[in-house]
Amino acid sequence: MSISQKNKLKILFISRAYPPVHGGIEDQNYNVGKYLSAITSTAIIANTKGKKYLPFFVLRLMCQLPFILHKYDVVLFGDGVLAPIGCVFKIIWRRQKFVSIIHGLDITYAYQKSIMGTIYRLINIPAIKKLNKLIMVGNHTIDEAIKIGVKRDKCVFIPNGVNIEKVCEPHTRTELETLLSKQSAQPIEYFHDKKIILRVGRFVSHKGLHWFIDKVMPLLPDNYILVGAGGYNPNAVGDSDNYKLCLQYIKKHNLQKRIILFPNIPQAQMNVLFNTADIYISPNINIKGSMEGFGLNAIEAVMCGRIVLSSNLQGLKDAIKDNINGFMLEPENAQAWKNKIEEVLNSQFNKERFIKNAKQYTQDNFTWNKIAQKYLDVLKNNKKRHW
DSSP states (O other), rough: OOHHHHSSOEEEEESSSTTTTTTTHHHHHHHHHHHTTSSSSEEEEEESSSSGGGGHHHHHHHHHHHGGGOSEEEEESGGGGHHHHHHHHHHHHOSSSEEEEEEEEHHGGGGGOOOHHHHHIIIIIIHHHHSSSSSSHHHHHHHHHHHTTGGGGGGEEEOOOOOOOHHOOOOHHHHHHHHHHHHHOGGGGTTTTEEEEEESSSSBBGOOHHHHHHGGGGGSSSEEEEEEEOOOTOSSSSBBBOOHHHHHHHHHHTEEEEEEEEEEHHHHHHHHHHHOOOOOEEOOOOOOOOSOOOOOHHHHHHHHOOOOOEOOTHHHHHHBBBTBBBEOOOTHHHHHHHHHHHHHHHHHHHOHHHHHHHHHHHHHBBHHHHHHHHHHHHHHHGGGGGO
16 A cells, blocks of 8 residues: 555545435435545445435444444544434544534424424434534525534535536427426427526425415516426425425416426436526525525536526525626515516627636536535544544
């Protein structure tokens, strides 16, 4: 073994949510493991079988970790769910440092008025506080963590990365119109002269799709079509799903021909939308006990060449910079959203130049090779005493 290999930081990355299961955390954890492995010695233990297998995965960890922890300098958890395991082993293995990536839901789930929310508040939150370091995906997540007693000096902000290869593909307007036609039962010709507004994300309240349907879509011209695509799970743990509320507002305003929803859309179809829609929106709103940790879908849209309009709110402010890689708007100001959408889609400003500069800024700050290096820089500090 060479001197350089001996001096490499040895990381054990543990993920309770990992592909082939699809989801935002799963994708992020995959890329954290992949790109850290490319620049330092990284072993990965991951649950690839979904949430139902989680109890067995925890049991596996409790049995396996005592025999392998001595090989590593740092243990990195993919989110705060497994923080209690790190807290337990931290008592015995004092040389190793235990770090967790923290998403918005890792903090706000403590506010859930349920048995699981109470258990999380009593067990996970104290465990998170005791870990050596917390890598927060957004600055607003840090603010919320401090409110529940997490020490500021334990927190460091590193944004999510964007996987360009995953979402950016060449697709045509014909593909878009064909996809929308199949989903809506409208003829392809119906979409020829339409302006397509895209919103990607789970059907949960804080992402604001229901608000946009109810307050903004009735103000826009009839040739503006809204497409909402993302995960739909009415039984999901955490934020409540409001897909049915979206349907109610569509019916309330008689918008059946102007709004198309894609619940649980395959990635291949999602990529068609990302690369062909006229504009992308993140109309998030304030919901007590919930938050947007980071605007990953927004920066994915930027890299696909879409002009992005975003609420000036929470973790979205870490992803989108006004007039640089998108436009920031006041949350829940329907008239402002209506005006800006029409301005962007109808004005003569140099869209090509704006998109080119927006993509360059996003690539300079959010590609995974750069994000992985930020992770490594933080984790290398594990020998400092203040940890």
